[in-house]
Amino acid sequence: MAEQSVPDNLGNDAAAPLVPDPEHGYGPAATAxxxxxxxxxxxxxxxxxxxxxKRVSPKYVMVEIVGTVVFLVIVCAAAGALWLLLDQTWAAWVGAAIALVTLISLAFEPRRVRSIGYQLRADxxxxxxxxxxxxxxxxxxxxxxxxxxxRGPVARVLGLADLxxxxxAASSGVAIPGLAEADADALRDRLVELAESRRAGL
Amino acid sequence: MTSLADGDWHRLHPASPLLRGGIFVFALLGFVIANLRERFVDLVFGIPRESGDPLDAIYEGGAVGWALLIVAGVLLVIIVAFSLSWRMHTFRVTDESVEVRSGILFRSHRQARLDRIQGVNIVRPLIPRLFGAAKLEVSVAGQDANVQLAYLGSALADGLRRDILRLASGARQPRAAVPGPIDPGQLLPAPETDPPGVGQPGDLVAPAGNRRHALNDYASARVGEFLAPELDPDAAPPESVVRIPVLRLIGSIVFSGFTVFVLVGIGAIITSVIVGGSEWLLIAIFPGLIASVGYYVSRFTKSLRYSIAGTPDGVRVGFGLLTTSNETLPPGRIHAIGVTQPLAWRPFGWWQISINKAGHSTNDGAAGQAATTVLPVGSLTDVGKVLELILPGFAIDEQRALVIRGLTSRGGNDGFANAPRRAAWLRPFSWRRTGYTVTAGAALLRRGVLSRELVLVPLARLQSVGIDQGPVRRRLRLASARLHTVTGPVSASLGVIDVDEAVRMFEAISAGAVASADSDTSHHWSLVPAVTATVAPAPGSTAAPAAATEVTS
Structure with missing residues (x-):
């Protein structure tokens, strides 16, 4: 395991208390x-x-888009039903507002998917x-x-999987979506292998 | 050494089904008494009855024979069911695990690995306690994964816990100084030591000539047990024991958030009486006030005789006046420690300590709170002692000073990396105090100025660390950080931290978590570290081995 040769220069001096950086925090109290x-x-x-x-597959954008579109259709149908059948005009406005916000956020979807990343460090x-x-x-x-x-239905069609x-700890929340299926399996095996060699109790 | 942990199957206390079905028995008694109360009154006080009761109806209906038959049948069914359930409920303790088999129609077999034990709890509810029985619970991580042995003889439960913890600690031989000589009288009701298949309830009955003598012994053993101090004086060095004076306990309960609630209620009643005309308010609030008295009393009695002490196999937390409970947490089972001080406690200098742990006993802790409160109320000295017990290796003066500063400091250059001044936008009062430091394998997070709080996370137990930033904090060049531990009352997070400092903290703590886990030996705390280091992880399994398994057929 070549990665283990990476020196961890931080863990060894854990006994020494960290010295706060003087540049920020509690400067002279006289500052304005x-x-x-x-x-x-x-x-x-x-x-x-x-x-x-390492980034996730760009195809994962499609999964997100399909999910969003389904959500949009449901919102529009509910709003339309309220508006046309029950004559509730406010429902149309609320539906339109939700649709607008969702569409705008859809425009950022490729960037959001690009922002998902992971890397396997030494430990x-x-x-x-x-x-x-x-x-x-x-x-x-x-x-x-x-x-x-x-694997969700859309992801399966595209050959993707979520790991x-x-x-x-419930709050760790490390979920890497949109990996190619082969990558996901390889990553799983690699992670299990790494965990085996560094087993800690609970 | 008691023979309960010898790897053979043993049975529980013969009265277990009766004690476990306690509520049912009481309900039955209540039903009988309610129906026949006039007859009892007649019997005791000689006041003649006016109306008939079910017994009269049976007598007049000429159904005495049938009634007797039905009663006999029901009794027979109950006795057979109880004795069957007792016979089928067996347990054993091996070098590897604790196992319990139970059930008549639906058999279940549950196994808890010794090296995954998170704590061993012994509870003595009032009525089983009167009969000298105790409930032993081995908690392991996970939902509903605990192994419960209800009930065992009181002294046997203590001995069994000692053996389980000794086996789990990696020490194969009994320790030289086994605490507490066992009173021979306490060993009397010990049917569990019989090999399976031999121990019949009838064996309990002593020969006729000795019966009175045995009964006397039994009674005096029970009384002795009942009056014994909650904490065996031999179990722990007395200087490590922390207790709560009664006055402080009362004070801590009175100066709690609940009191504000009650005061508001009383205020509302007084105004409604003065203004008049709104009786409904009285009706709505008054029962609540009466219930609150019960709440105060139960909190008080449940925290009485509280003690926390260090034993060779971990921290022992015990409490209770009538129903007693004491739990032993082996070393390294505590995932986060929160020391808090509500505003109302500040004039008295009182603090509370709660912890996150992976295994949860199904029984309540002191003061009826979750069993995660290890010190309901204590002074700064007590806090120091308790921290020393639950975080071994944290007793050096430097760390002690750091903890004191973490608790009481108003901020400034005191060893903590604090939030910058611009954090005042988000934390107008507490930003000076909001900071962290890493020392001796633990991370310390400090926050809150009205209600002060210090969180300690042993890095060897840390699961992961995360830093977050939203638009507002980005504008202020801030971030927030969170140490992820198992679920519990303590949340190890920092709401504001300088963005560069957050990155430094992220790197330092993630590296520290790896380093501390490598050097951690607490899963076998009695082994010498050199031996533990060479213990290889079990090969072949793809995920961490399960702490407990259960097979139900």
């Missing part, structure tokens, strides 16, 4: 308004030292997703309880 140090543009969350992210699985609401998760391999692979890495 709390807002002054907010720059015009905010800072995105990013892991500068992370390696190459943990790194996962990211989201553009507006970003999320990074690191799961040590030894914490794996099981790996779950599911879920389950730990004892």
């Amino acid at each position: 308004d709390p807002v002054t140090d907010v720059p015009p543009v905010g800072a995105r969350l990013d892991l500068p030292e992370a390696g190459e992210w 943990d699985l790194l996962f990211r997703r989201g553009i507006m609401y970003q999320r990074f998760v690191s799961v040590p391999y030894g914490r794996m309880q099981l790996v779950d692979i599911t 879920k890495f389950v730990t004892a």
Whole structure:
């Protein structure tokens, strides 16, 4: 296992308390308004030292689009029924508003799918997703309880599968959607193998 | 060493079906008494009856024979069912696991692996306790996966727990200092030690000449057990024991959020009486107030005689006046620790400690709260002692100072990496105190200024770590971080943290989690570390081995 030779320079000094960075936090209390140090543009969350992210299949956009379209059809049908059959005019407006928001978010779907990424580091699985609401998760391999692979109807037609890495914590939530089926199986076997070599209890 | 953990099948206490079916028996008694109360009154006080009862009806109807037959039949069925269920309910403890077989028509076989034990709980509800019986529960991770042995002889349950924990700890030989010599009188009702198939309920009856003597012994053993201190003085070094003074217990219950509720209710009643005209409010609230008295009393009695102590096999948390309960948590079974102080407790300097753990006992903890509260109320010194017990290796002065600062500091450069000033937009009061640090294999998160809170997460138990950022925090160059642990009352999250600091924290904690897990030996806590390091994981299985298995046929 070549990856194990990667030195972990952080874990060894875990006993030493981290020294807070003096640049931010509690500067001299005399600084003016709390807002002054907010720059015009905010800072995105990013892991500068992370390696190459593996992306999910671009075809996964289709799965999302089909799901959204089905949702849209249901919303439109419900709103239309309320409007035409029961003469509730407000339903038409609510339906139209939901449809508009969904369509706009649909336009961002390719970017959102591109934002999903994962990488197998020496000792943990790194996962990211989201553009507006970003999320990074690191799961040590030894914490794996099981790996779950599911295939929805649309994903099956496209030859895709979703992989879920389950730990004892419900909030871990590492679910990698839209992997090619062969990739998903290979990734599952690799993860199980890595977890075996780093087994931790609970 | 008791022979219960010898790998053979054993039976439970013969009275188990009766004790387990306690509510049913009481309901039956209640039914009989309700129907025949006038007869009892007549019998005891000599007040003549005015109306007939079912017995009269039977007598006059000439159905005495039938009635007797039915009663005999029902009794027979009950006795046969109880003795069958007792005979079929067996358990054994091997080097690997605890197993229970039960059921008459639907057989079930449940097995819990010893190295996956999350805690062993012994509960003595009032009535079984009077009969010298106790319920032993082995909790493992998972929903409804616990193995329960209800009921065992009181002293046998204690011995069995000691043996289970000793086997689980990896020590194959009995420890040199087995705590607590067992009173020979307590071993008397010990039918479980009989080999299966031999132990009949009839064996319990002593020879006629000794019967009175045996009964005397039995009664005095029961009384002795009932009056014995909740915590066996030999079980733990006295300096490690933390108790709660009664006055502090009352104070902590009075100064709780529930009291605010009650005060609002009383206020509403007073105003409604003064203003007048709205009796419905009185009717609506008054029963609630009466119920709240019951709530206070039950919280009080359930926390009485509380003690937490360190034993060689983990932390022992015990409590209860009438119904007693004590749970032993082996080392390394605690996934997160939350130390909190509600605003009303601050003048007194009281704190509460709750924990996240993977296994959950089905029985309530102290004060009727979930069994996740290990210290219902305690001073800063008590907090230090309890943390020392549940986080071994955390007793060095540096860490102690860090914990104190984490609890009481108002913020500033005190060893914690705090949120920047611009976090005041999201945390106007607590941003100075919102911060984290990593030390001695544990992450410390500090937050809250009105209701102060410090969360400690042992990195060896950490499942994963995540950082998040939404549009608002992005604008403020902030992020939020969360350490994922098993479900429980403690949530290890930081609402605001500088974005660069969040990345540093993410890297440090994810690397620390891997490093601590590698050096962690708590699943076999009695083995010398060198031996544990060479224990290879079981090959062949694709997922982590299940902690408990159950076969129902």
